[in-house]
Amino acid sequence: MKYRLPDDVIEYRQLVYDFAVREIRPSVEARDLAGTWDPALWQKMAGIGLLGLSVQEEYGGSGASCLMTTVAHEAFSEGSTDGGLTLALGAHAIIGTMPIALLGTKEQKEKYLPKLASGAWTAGLGLTEPSSGSDAAGSMRTVAVKKGDRYILNGSKMFITNGPIGDVFVCMAITDKKKGAFGVSVFIVEKTFKGFSVGKKLNKMGMKTSTTSELIFEDMEVPAENMISEENSGFLRVGRATLEWERTVLVAAGLGGMNSLIRGGTLYAKQREQFGEPIIRFQAIQDKIARSRYKLDASRLLIYQSAMKKDRGLPAPIESSIGKLYTTESNVEVAYDMGQIFGGYCFIHEYPVERAYRDTRLSTLGAGTSEVMRSIIAANMKELWIDSDLEGEDKELFHNFRNFCQREIAPHTAAMDKKGEIPRSHFEKLAKIGYTGIGHEESVGGSNASYYLATHFYEALAEACGSTFFSVGASIGLFGLPIREYGSDAQKAKYLPDLIAGKKIGALGVTEPGAGSDVANIQTKAVFKNGKYYISGTKTFITNAPVCDYVLVLATILTPQPPLLIEERGGSAAEGVRTGQTVFIVDAHAKGVSRGKPMDKLGLKGSPTGELFFDEVEVGEEHILGRAGRGFAIIMAAFNRERLALAAYSVGVMAAAIGHSRKYAKERKAFGKPIIKHQAVAFMLSDMITKYEAARQVLHETAWLMDEAQGESHIVHNGEKVELTARTAALKLMASTYAREVANLAVQIFGGAGYIEDYPVARLYRDIKLAEIGGGTSEIMKAIVARSESKKV
Numbered sequence: 001m002k003y004r005l006p007d008d009v010i011e012y013r014q015l016v017y018d019f020a021v022r023e024i025r026p027s028v029e030a031r032d033l034a035g036t037w038d039p040a041l042w043q044k045m046a047g048i049g050l051l052g053l054s055v056q057e058e059y060g061g062s063g064a065s066c067l068m069t070t071v072a073h074e075a076f077s078e079g080s081t082d083g084g085l086t087l088a089l090g091a092h093a094i095i096g097t098m099p100i101a102l103l104g105t106k107e108q109k110e111k112y113l114p115k116l117a118s119g120a121w122t123a124g125l126g127l128t129e130p131s132s133g134s135d136a137a138g139s140m141r142t143v144a145v146k147k148g149d150r151y152i153l154n155g156s157k158m159f160i161t162n163g164p165i166g167d168v169f170v171c172m173a174i175t176d177k178k179k180g181a182f183g184v185s186v187f188i189v190e191k192t193f194k195g196f197s198v199g200k201k202l203n204k205m206g207m208k209t210s211t212t213s214e215l216i217f218e219d220m221e222v223p224a225e226n227m228i229s230e231e232n233s234g235f236l237r238v239g240r241a242t243l244e245w246e247r248t249v250l251v252a253a254g255l256g257g258m259n260s261l262i263r264g265g266t267l268y269a270k271q272r273e274q275f276g277e278p279i280i281r282f283q284a285i286q287d288k289i290a291r292s293r294y295k296l297d298a299s300r301l302l303i304y305q306s307a308m309k310k311d312r313g314l315p316a317p318i319e320s321s322i323g324k325l326y327t328t329e330s331n332v333e334v335a336y337d338m339g340q341i342f343g344g345y346c347f348i349h350e351y352p353v354e355r356a357y358r359d360t361r362l363s364t365l366g367a368g369t370s371e372v373m374r375s376i377i378a379a380n381m382k383e384l385w386i387d388s389d390l391e392g393e394d395k396e397l398f399h400n401f402r403n404f405c406q407r408e409i410a411p412h413t414a415a416m417d418k419k420g421e422i423p424r425s426h427f428e429k430l431a432k433i434g435y436t437g438i439g440h441e442e443s444v445g446g447s448n449a450s451y452y453l454a455t456h457f458y459e460a461l462a463e464a465c466g467s468t469f470f471s472v473g474a475s476i477g478l479f480g481l482p483i484r485e486y487g488s489d490a491q492k493a494k495y496l497p498d499l500i501a502g503k504k505i506g507a508l509g510v511t512e513p514g515a516g517s518d519v520a521n522i523q524t525k526a527v528f529k530n531g532k533y534y535i536s537g538t539k540t541f542i543t544n545a546p547v548c549d550y551v552l553v554l555a556t557i558l559t560p561q562p563p564l565l566i567e568e569r570g571g572s573a574a575e576g577v578r579t580g581q582t583v584f585i586v587d588a589h590a591k592g593v594s595r596g597k598p599m600d601k602l603g604l605k606g607s608p609t610g611e612l613f614f615d616e617v618e619v620g621e622e623h624i625l626g627r628a629g630r631g632f633a634i635i636m637a638a639f640n641r642e643r644l645a646l647a648a649y650s651v652g653v654m655a656a657a658i659g660h661s662r663k664y665a666k667e668r669k670a671f672g673k674p675i676i677k678h679q680a681v682a683f684m685l686s687d688m689i690t691k692y693e694a695a696r697q698v699l700h701e702t703a704w705l706m707d708e709a710q711g712e713s714h715i716v717h718n719g720e721k722v723e724l725t726a727r728t729a730a731l732k733l734m735a736s737t738y739a740r741e742v743a744n745l746a747v748q749i750f751g752g753a754g755y756i757e758d759y760p761v762a763r764l765y766r767d768i769k770l771a772e773i774g775g776g777t778s779e780i781m782k783a784i785v786a787r788s789e790s791k792k793v
Contacts, residue, residue, distance in 0.1 A: 001301050001389055001697050002452065002704035003308065005718045009068045013075045014719070019048055020079025028082040028209065032355055035208040037088060037165055043119050050076065051093055052117020055101050059113035066245065066310040069093075070252040070303060078256030081352045083359030084209030090250035091161035091210070092116070096123025099170045099242050100188065103229050108188060112168060125242070126157035126171035126189065126215050142217065144173035144185060149224050151175075151187065153195070153217040163213035164201050167191055171215070172239065176232050186234035188226040195220030206358030240317070246367045247320040248306045254331035254363055255303060258296045261356055265289065265338035266786075267793040279341070283779060286786035288337035293785050294734035295330035297727075298694035301701055302326055318380050325373035326690050328363035335360040377689055378682035381662065389700050390456060398456050404433055405464035413465040416606030417763055420598065421547075422471045424502075430468075431502035435461065436476045440484055444496040451703040455648045459696075462652025463659075466767040467606030469649055474543035474607075475499060477645055479506025479552055482583065482638050486626035491585065495550060507548035507588070509539035509612055510635055519554070519635060524614065526582060528559040533624075535584060535592075535617040545610035546598045553584045553614065554631050581631035585623045592617035603766030640725060642775040643732040644706065647699050650732075650739035650771045654692040657739075657746040657764050661685060665749055675749070684745045691738035695731075702731045726788030733781040736771035743768045 005013075023044055031038060045051055054069045055061025064072070077086045097116045100108055115121040132139030142155025153173050160169070169189045176183030189196065199214030229237050266289055269280035279285050302323035309316040335356045339346035342353050349355070364370045390398050408429055416422055430436050438454045440446025449457075462469045480499050483491055498504040515521040524537025535555050542551070557579045586593065596611035626634050662685060665676035675681045705722060709715040714723045746761040747754035754761050772778045 001305055001701050003304065003701075005067075005071065009065075009071050010719045012064075012068060013071045015048065016050065016072050016075040017079040019044075020076045020082075024076075024080035024082050024085060028080060028085075028352075028355075029350065031082075031209045032084065033208075033349065035203070037085070037209060037211045039165075041085065042088075042122070045089065046117075046119030050089060051119045052097070052113070053093060054098060055113050055117045056109070059101070059109050060117040061101075061113065065307075066248065067304065067307040070249050070307040073249050074252045074256040074259075074300075076256065077253035078260045081257075081260050081355070082209055083253070083257065083356065083362075084207040086253045086256075087207050087250075087362070088162055088210040090246070090253065091125065092123045092166075094249050095125035095242055095246050096162065096166070096168065096170055098245050099125075099186065099228055099238050102241055103238055104188075105225070107225065108228070112188065116168065121167035122162055122165055123168045123170070124160050124162035124166040126160055126169045127239070128159050129156060130158045130214075138180065140172065140174055140184065142171070142173040143177075144175050144187065144222070146175070146224065151185075151222045151224060151227070153187070153189075153220040153222055155217050156199075157215040157217075159202070159212060160215050161210055161212055163215055164198055164211040169215065170228065170238075170242075171217075172234055179232060181235050183232050184235035184239075185231050186228040186238045187222045188228060189217075189220070189222060193220050193222060205361060206355070207362055240315075243367060244306070244310065244316055244320045247324040248303055248310065248316070250367060251324050251327050251363070252303050252307075254327050254360070255296065255300050257356060257360060258292065258299065258331060258334045261334055261338040261353065262289065262292050262296060262789065263793050264352060265292070265341045266789045269341055270790055270793065280786060280790055283782065285341055286782040287779075288341055289789050290730060290733060290782035290785035291737075292334045292337055293789060294698065294730040295334060297730060298698050298734065299323070299327040299330050301697035302694060305697065318377060321368075321373045321376040322690050322693050324367065325370055325377070325686075326694050329370060331360045331363045371683070374683045374686035375679075377686040378676075381685065381689065390453070394453055394456075398453075398460065401433060401435065401457055402460040402463075405460050409461065409468055410464040413467070413606070414760070414763070416465070416467055418605075420600075420605050421608055422467055422606050426468050427472060427475070427502035427505065429502075430461075430472055431500060436472065436502055437500045439477065439481055440496060440500055441492075444484075444492055445500040446496075451644065451706045452700065455644065455699055455703040458645055458648035459652040459655065459699075462649040463656045464652075465606070466649065466653065466764075467604050469652070470543055470604055470607040470770075471505075473645055473649075474508060475504075475506040475548075478508035478543070478638060478642060479548075479550060481641055482508075482552060482625060482634055483585070485637065486583075486634055487585075488622075490622070491625070495585065499550075504549040505544055505547055507542050507544040507551040507612075508638065509542055509545075509551045509553045509586075511541050512538060513540050519632065520581075522554055522556065522581070524553065524555040526555040526557045526584065526619075528557060531621075533557070533584065533619050533621075535586065535614045535619060537614050539612045539614075541599070541609060542612055543607055543609055545612050546595055546608040548588045551586050551588050551612060552625065553586050553612075554581060554635055555584060556580060557582050557628055580629040581635075582628045583625040583631040583634050584619050585625055586614070586617060586619060588612070590617055590619075602769055603763065604770055636725075639775055640706075640728050643728040643781075644699075644703060646771050646775050647695070647702070647728075647731045647735035650735035650768065651692065651696050651699055653739045653764055653768050653771075654688065654695065654742045657742050657761060658685070658688050658692060660760050660764075661688065661746045661749045664753075681749055684749055688742045688745050691742055695735040695738050698731050699735060702727050723788050723791075726785050729776070729781040729784040729788075732771075732775060733778050733785065736768070736778065739768045739771060 049062050052061035053064045057063040116123050144151040144153045171189045172184050172186050175185040195218045197216045202212045269285050272279050306316045306319040306323045339353050339357050345351045346353050437446035438449040526533045526535045592615045594613045599609045666674050668675050743765045747765050750761050753759050
């Protein structure tokens with residue numbers, strides 16, 4: 001997803017955050033211990049417009065968009081670290097007020113909204129009952145019977161936020177038992193109505209700075225004009241509209257909570273020393289910080305996506321359900337992981353992480369449990385939305401390419417896997433359709449596509465065939481893109497046209513038997529003598545090694561160049577001589593180059609992999625890519641692009657796994673019905689789709705940010721500095737982790753068939769493992785992300 005927050009949203013976010021830090025945070029610990037709601041703070045919140053933010057201006061509100069309201073709740077939660085008061089705000093401003101603002105009559109709006117927006121009255125929602133939780137319509141017991149110009153309500157509502165202090169409640173009741181969910185109506189109930197009473201205040205595990213109770217209706221009289229919308233339309237119309245807002249705006253509080261927890265946990269990890277060093281240097285701690293970071297990134301995009309769809313006037317039942325499921329589950333997991341970082345102090349009340357550990361637990365229960373979200377997702381599963389961000393010509397190009405991949409590439413995948421090689425025709429076919437040139441300039445036969453469009457194409461090819469993705473990617477990406485970025489005009493003209501046309505195959509030679517992720521420790525040497533370089537060493541795990549025509553080799557220059565050569569290349573002798581890590585373009589057929597036999601791998605068997613040996617391979621000055629001594633920087637830039645591509649590969653694998661699993665689950669019967677009808681299988685598919693959607697959103701935003709950065713190492717996005725190295729590392733970590741989990745669930749859905757090589761999910765399960773290793777292992781990604789987070793606090 002590519003988006004920018006409007007300036008007024010960013011400004012209001014900062015205002016709300018500063019207000020919450022200044023006015024709310026100082027007293028939260030005391031209020032939590034006492035379990036009190038503070039009316040004075042409530043009025044201060046009204047003073048900055050929080051209580052009526054989404055209410056129309058003519059009724060005393062600000063008329064804010066769903067996105068602005070979402071961002072404001074996020075900022076309030078982060079700044080205040082007060083989950084209870086944030087919950088009270090959401091219960092009032094969203095589920096208590098928005099049904100009236102969205103569907104109320106003019107008279108209802110005029111009577112209630114000004115007082116609710118100003119904070120003179122406090123609102124809440126009465127839906128849940130002692131015997132009806134997730135089955136709100138089917139198990140509802142509160143009944144409304146019309147008598148003249150009034151309705152008489154009998155029943156009760158349970159777990160009602162703002163119950164003890166509320167003035168107005170939007171309540172649901174049955175008006176026609178025969179119609180089930182279609183026989184529920186919604187009423188505006190005032191605490192002064194005859195027959196209304198409040199049960200005792202409930203003592204909750206967390207969210208103690210909000211008040212919660214039961215509402216009791218005993219022959220309560222409600223004027224007929226207080227019905228919202230038509231009779232019997234309440235649950236399906238009012239409830240659905242309100243729940244989408246609730247599952248977007250209220251859930252956004254979790255974004256702020258996660259951000260606050262990550263910052264607090266990271267700062268503590270920098271300061272806390274054990275075994276003679278700060279615990280942030282321990283890989284176990286880096287793991288928790290990195291995983292929490294990508295969960296926040298994905299959650300924010302999922303929630304914002306839902307909010308922006310609401311602002312376009314579109315329903316968002318699936319988006320809001322996916323966002324709610326992913327964000328709330330992540331909220332609980334982040335609180336747990338940050339609590340582990342704090343150790344024993346997580347159990348001590350003075351530390352905010354203790355309060356967050358209690359508060360976050362409610363998030364997976366309210367507004368529909370996680371299980372209900374999975375049921376909604378499972379019941380509405382359609383085609384994956386892998387092209388939802390593309391428009392116009394780009395969308396058509398993507399559709400055509402995906403269809404091509406499914407028609408021309410996918411059918412050969414199983415045979416390639418068994419044979420252990422990729423046909424050269426795949427390179428040529430992909431060249432003809434334009435895939436091999438998407439990242440290259442038009443002058444050498446490319447189309448100069450953006451990273452954003454390219455990632456969509458990567459997904460489609462990975463969905464069809466992982467082996468083809470890796471072999472072609474190693475050629476045009478790992479070998480070709482560094483030449484595009486750092487090569488001379490002569491080098492581009494010599495190597496890129498044949499590469500893009502599919503006539504030649506490239507490879508990248510960095511990894512060595514003794515140096516994997518530790519690139520700085522490579523042992524391959526380049527000795528300068530008699531005006532030439534002589535390369536000696538070994539490279540291993542090299543994609544395309546058995547078939548490549550060219551290879552980029554990272555080697556360390558031992559003997560310095562004479563100053564004269566530096567001057568001839570446009571430098572100055574005063575710069576000194578250049579040694580150190582350097583990238584060389586090597587002809588794989590040159591004298592001194594030899595290849596080991598193809599390696600028999602766990603997966604991706606159709607993509608040839610092997611060792612390359614260099615024995616005094618002679619190369620000239622013209623074979624240096626970029627400048628001598630700058631090899632490490634070139635490889636790091638290549639890794640950034642590789643990690644983006646590996647994330648796209650992971651998303652493509654998830655799409656394939658979900659597609660195969662859904663088809664199989666519809667066809668396979670057990671216990672008299674298709675297994676997709678069994679809740680366990682439906683929930684597995686829902687989790688697969690949720691992980692896929694989370695990773696896909698972060699992938700596309702990261703690609704877009706790389707386009708916007710135009711080669712810079714960072715970019716300021718929505719008022720925050722984003723380090724692209726850390727972002728791509730977090731993305732690759734998340735996408736590869738989720739892809740492995742999704743592939744595992746796919747095998748589980750297939751059962752015994754999933755363990756048989758004749759079924760595609762067995763191959764996907766094997767193939768995806770490389771995504772967690774290539775481009776730097778997951779452990780390296782965690783270290784990069786943790787280091788970046790450390791700089792922020």
